[in-house]
Amino acid sequence: MASTEIAVGIDKVVKRYGPVTALHGVSMDIRENEFFTLLGPSGCGKTTLLRCIAGFEDVTEGVIRLKGGDITGLPPHKRPVNTVFQQYALFPHMTVIENVMFGLLRSGWSKPEAVARADQVLQLVQLGDFAARRPAQLSGGQQQRVALARALAPRPQVLLLDEPLSALDLKLRQAVRMELKALQRETGIAFIFVTHDQEEALTMSDRIAVMSEGRVQQIGTPREIYETPLNRFVADFIGETNLLDVDVRSVDNGMAAISLPGGHCFTCPAAAVVQSGKGHLSVRPERISLCAQGSGDLDATVEGQVYLGTDIHLQVRLADSERMTVRLQNSETTAVPETGAAVGLKLEAGAARLLAD
Amino acid sequence: MAAGAPMGEGSASNIYRGNSLKLMLPAWAMIGVFLLAPVAMMAIYSFLTKEFRGGVIWQFSTAAYDQFFFNRGLFGDEPPTIEWTYIGIFWRSIWQAGVATIACLLIGFPTAWFIATRDAKTRSVWLFLVTVPYWVNLLIRTVSMKFLIRDTGPLNEFLLWSGTISEPLGLINTNFAVQLGLFYSYLPFMVLPIYAAVERYDFALSEAAADLYAGVWTTLRLVILPEVKPGIVAGCILVFVPSLGAFLAPDLLGGAKTFMIGSLIEEQFKGAAGNWPFGAAASTILLTIVMAVLLVYARNQNRGA
Amino acid sequence: MPAKTDLRRFPGFLTVTILCLIVLYAPLIVVAVYSFNASTSITRWGGTSLAWYVDVFTGPEAPKFQQAAINSFVIAITASIIATAIATLASVAMTRTGRFNGKTLSFALISLPLMVPEVVTAVASLVFFTAIGFTTGLMTILIAHIVFCIPFAYLPISARMQSIPDMYEQAAMDLYATPREAFKLVLLPLMTPGILSGFLLAFIISLDDFLITNFVKGAGVETLPTAIFGSVKQGIKPNIMAISTLMLGISVIFVSLSWLIGRAGQNKAKEN
Numbered sequence: 001m002a003s004t005e006i007a008v009g010i011d012k013v014v015k016r017y018g019p020v021t022a023l024h025g026v027s028m029d030i031r032e033n034e035f036f037t038l039l040g041p042s043g044c045g046k047t048t049l050l051r052c053i054a055g056f057e058d059v060t061e062g063v064i065r066l067k068g069g070d071i072t073g074l075p076p077h078k079r080p081v082n083t084v085f086q087q088y089a090l091f092p093h094m095t096v097i098e099n100v101m102f103g104l105l106r107s108g109w110s111k112p113e114a115v116a117r118a119d120q121v122l123q124l125v126q127l128g129d130f131a132a133r134r135p136a137q138l139s140g141g142q143q144q145r146v147a148l149a150r151a152l153a154p155r156p157q158v159l160l161l162d163e164p165l166s167a168l169d170l171k172l173r174q175a176v177r178m179e180l181k182a183l184q185r186e187t188g189i190a191f192i193f194v195t196h197d198q199e200e201a202l203t204m205s206d207r208i209a210v211m212s213e214g215r216v217q218q219i220g221t222p223r224e225i226y227e228t229p230l231n232r233f234v235a236d237f238i239g240e241t242n243l244l245d246v247d248v249r250s251v252d253n254g255m256a257a258i259s260l261p262g263g264h265c266f267t268c269p270a271a272a273v274v275q276s277g278k279g280h281l282s283v284r285p286e287r288i289s290l291c292a293q294g295s296g297d298l299d300a301t302v303e304g305q306v307y308l309g310t311d312i313h314l315q316v317r318l319a320d321s322e323r324m325t326v327r328l329q330n331s332e333t334t335a336v337p338e339t340g341a342a343v344g345l346k347l348e349a350g351a352a353r354l355l356a357d
Numbered sequence: 358m359a360a361g362a363p364m365g366e367g368s369a370s371n372i373y374r375g376n377s378l379k380l381m382l383p384a385w386a387m388i389g390v391f392l393l394a395p396v397a398m399m400a401i402y403s404f405l406t407k408e409f410r411g412g413v414i415w416q417f418s419t420a421a422y423d424q425f426f427f428n429r430g431l432f433g434d435e436p437p438t439i440e441w442t443y444i445g446i447f448w449r450s451i452w453q454a455g456v457a458t459i460a461c462l463l464i465g466f467p468t469a470w471f472i473a474t475r476d477a478k479t480r481s482v483w484l485f486l487v488t489v490p491y492w493v494n495l496l497i498r499t500v501s502m503k504f505l506i507r508d509t510g511p512l513n514e515f516l517l518w519s520g521t522i523s524e525p526l527g528l529i530n531t532n533f534a535v536q537l538g539l540f541y542s543y544l545p546f547m548v549l550p551i552y553a554a555v556e557r558y559d560f561a562l563s564e565a566a567a568d569l570y571a572g573v574w575t576t577l578r579l580v581i582l583p584e585v586k587p588g589i590v591a592g593c594i595l596v597f598v599p600s601l602g603a604f605l606a607p608d609l610l611g612g613a614k615t616f617m618i619g620s621l622i623e624e625q626f627k628g629a630a631g632n633w634p635f636g637a638a639a640s641t642i643l644l645t646i647v648m649a650v651l652l653v654y655a656r657n658q659n660r661g662a
Numbered sequence: 663m664p665a666k667t668d669l670r671r672f673p674g675f676l677t678v679t680i681l682c683l684i685v686l687y688a689p690l691i692v693v694a695v696y697s698f699n700a701s702t703s704i705t706r707w708g709g710t711s712l713a714w715y716v717d718v719f720t721g722p723e724a725p726k727f728q729q730a731a732i733n734s735f736v737i738a739i740t741a742s743i744i745a746t747a748i749a750t751l752a753s754v755a756m757t758r759t760g761r762f763n764g765k766t767l768s769f770a771l772i773s774l775p776l777m778v779p780e781v782v783t784a785v786a787s788l789v790f791f792t793a794i795g796f797t798t799g800l801m802t803i804l805i806a807h808i809v810f811c812i813p814f815a816y817l818p819i820s821a822r823m824q825s826i827p828d829m830y831e832q833a834a835m836d837l838y839a840t841p842r843e844a845f846k847l848v849l850l851p852l853m854t855p856g857i858l859s860g861f862l863l864a865f866i867i868s869l870d871d872f873l874i875t876n877f878v879k880g881a882g883v884e885t886l887p888t889a890i891f892g893s894v895k896q897g898i899k900p901n902i903m904a905i906s907t908l909m910l911g912i913s914v915i916f917v918s919l920s921w922l923i924g925r926a927g928q929n930k931a932k933e934n
Contacts, residue, residue: 077839082836
């Protein structure tokens with residue numbers, strides 16, 4: 001499992017492109033032997049940060065350390081980290097084994113040693129029989145594994161992965177997730193994985209850094225990120241949620257007393273940064289159950305439903321005219337209320353959480 | 358691309374950043390020393406005094422330009438009047454190049470259009486057929502044309518034999534022969550840029566025009582021509598500019614009556630005239646005209662963008 | 663199926679295209695045919711014969727044309743190799759070093775030989791070499807050829823370089839290759855088709871040149887075009903047609919080669 005020693009330290013890194021600032025003083029520590037994910041929407045700065053770690057981008061301000069040593073100014077070829085590229089970037093004019101040996105030969109391995117090591121890594125990714133092929137003769141999944149093998153062969157201290165699954169089709173992507181996770185365990189080095197796919201992040205990561213607009217929004221385990229999001233962005237980006245604007249009356253010991261615009265009042269857990277005044281209430285749709293009107297926490301009217309196969313999304317409107325989505329498991333026993341029906345909503349423990357902006 | 362570098366700077370790579378000057382230096386040096394400096398030297402030469410039988414004396418003089426524009430009589434003591442001989446040669450060159458350009462356009466546009474609307478496989482074969490002659494030595498092509506259209510050449514022989522004509526056409530050594538030669542020399546330069554423009558043309562626009570009751574020729578005039586205009590303009594420049602300073606076609610296909618700029622200049626250096634400053638002045642004037650045409654073109658390009 | 667209006671078709675365009683091809687090819691074909699004429703009179707057909715080809719290699723003018731051919735090829739090969747090297751470096755600077763001061767100016771400078779009319783370049787070169795006291799001869803021809811070959815080599819090379827994403831070189835540098843090694847081991851092999859077509863283009867352009875060569879060649883030094891021109895001035899003789907046909911053949915071989923290389927390069931690019 002992940003140790004507490006730090007593999008990569010990012011300290012107040014700023015990256016500007018002319019007038020555009022891509023990273024606003026980002027700090028984080030990636031631990032040894034950890035599957036660490038940079039998660040965020042397009043343009044959030046996650047790829048820029050990865051490229052700064054790899055050395056493809058110069059850092060405007062701040063320091064990047066590898067195992068305690070400052071690598072901020074080093075060119076890519078002097079950094080003992082390797083990258084799996086989004087489009088793999090396998091050298092088309094070389095065979096698979098030549099691709100894998102490339103980094104070995106450039107970093108001072110002798111040819112026989114390099115051949116042996118390349119064979120070994122290709123076995124690891126189950127491509128031992130494909131050594132003499134050209135990348136163009138391989139399938140997308142095989143190319144992806146060659147890219148992994150090529151990056152792992154020189155025994156990097158940290159492996160960087162730039163959306164390596166995005167070029168694969170959906171079925172294959174799901175299978176590769178588990179392989180990748182197993183590979184990380186096996187190699188025992190830190191993987192820094194960039195993705196915009198929250199499901200990928202949640203299933204594979206030891207810890208996730210959620211980024212938005214060049215800033216880190218939250219760092220934590222998948223469970224922490226999903227269940228106790230720090231702010232509105234994280235709650236909205238990870239999973240689905242209902243966000244209601246509310247008045248915060250008081251905050252005491254992590255619990256807040258709030259009132260909805262319609263006047264309905266109740267207490268719920270609050271993120272640490274929330275203070276009295278305006279706030280956002282996040283209610284996960286799968287943690288709401290239906291009951292008779294008046295017997296739940298909130299009353300609502302059914303406005304419509306969306307059929308999704310495994311689930312049914314029920315659109316409801318609260319008395320104070322706020323809209324919410326309730327997720328119902330689709331089973332034979334599920335009773336779906338008619339449009340226009342009056343229902344009560346029962347919030348499970350931890351379903352609602354008060355967030356800052 | 359997800360996240361990362363904003364695309365503001367264009368997607369230009371900077372992977373070898375910091376090496377720009379080192380990498381550009383050979384090109385700068387070669388073109389700077391052996392083209393830019395020579396052109397400057399040529400402009401200087403045009404203001405020097407001529408040495409008989411070639412060469413110059415390093416003494417400032419505007420005699421070359423004076424000779425070009427003014428007539429001061431046989432002994433140089435009459436009041437100056439405009440000298441039309443050389444201006445006339447320039448004017449004729451512009452006229453000849455213009456006619457050749459229009460001919461190239463009239464033939465080149467339908468050809469480019471036809472090729473660009475073939476399916477991908479046959480298209481590359483047609484394109485190949487049109488470009489092959491361009492790769493053949495220009496001198497050989499011009500000589501071939503001369504051979505073909507001579508009064509005793511195969512064309513006239515054939516027409517006489519078949520009874521179509523009773524006397525040779527007398528094509529050689531005419532303005533028409535020069536125009537034909539220029540047309541023949543630079544036609545591919547017209548076809549290729551128009552082809553590229555037509556290939557980018559979105560045929561949904563033609564469908565929209567047809568849907569809105571435009572016939573084929575109306576569509577051509579109102580929709581297609583404005584869309585492919587950049588290609589047409591580029592093609593015209595690529596034909597007009599080299600035609601203007603052409604030497605081989607007027608020299609081999611035209612006679613003394615069809616003298617063009619290229620021959621005028623050549624004569625000052627290689628021929629009997631041997632007046633270097635005058636040749637340099639004529640070259641400088643030609644270069645000025647060409648640069649003006651290119652500048653107007655570049656300005657319009659920028660405005661369009 | 664009912665006939666549909668094809669919006670891509672205009673009446674008469676096919677006819678014009680065929681007319682265009684006839685104009686382009688007729689003179690070349692006629693000369694090629696007449697080069698096999700047995701008659702000494704160039705206009706009367708006297709049966710098929712290879713006599714004029716024999717004459718090209720053994721006739722009285724053979725040594726002159728052979729020397730000219732050797733000069734032409736030596737100059738074309740040397741000039742196009744040097745121009746290709748210069749153009750390749752310039753392409754790297756223009757497509758892979760980001761922005762730098764004078765980038766626009768550099769592009770203008772590289773395209774300058776295309777913009778200046780040939781006769782002006784010829785005059786400028788002659789004047790320049792004379793002014794600095796450089797004796798005209800093979801060397802001056804070579805220098806002038808390198809200069810005007812640079813843009814012809816540059817255009818296909820930089821176009822190809824632009825179409826290759828720099829991720830391959832990034833991957834190489836990530837795998838401990840220095841920038842120089844990334845260039846040599848990754849970019850250069852991927853560039854081969856582009857560099858070859860740039861080289862071929864420069865080669866043909868050099869071989870083709872008459873006007874500039876005619877100005878900067880020293881007394882007695884001839885390339886094939888200047889030798890042919892000198893000969894044609896005294897009238898078109900059958901041996902000229904044989905030489906022309908040989909050069910025509912060489913040109914067709916070269917352009918076919920460059921076409922095939924270009925196609926192979928495109929297919930390769932598609933594979934990736």
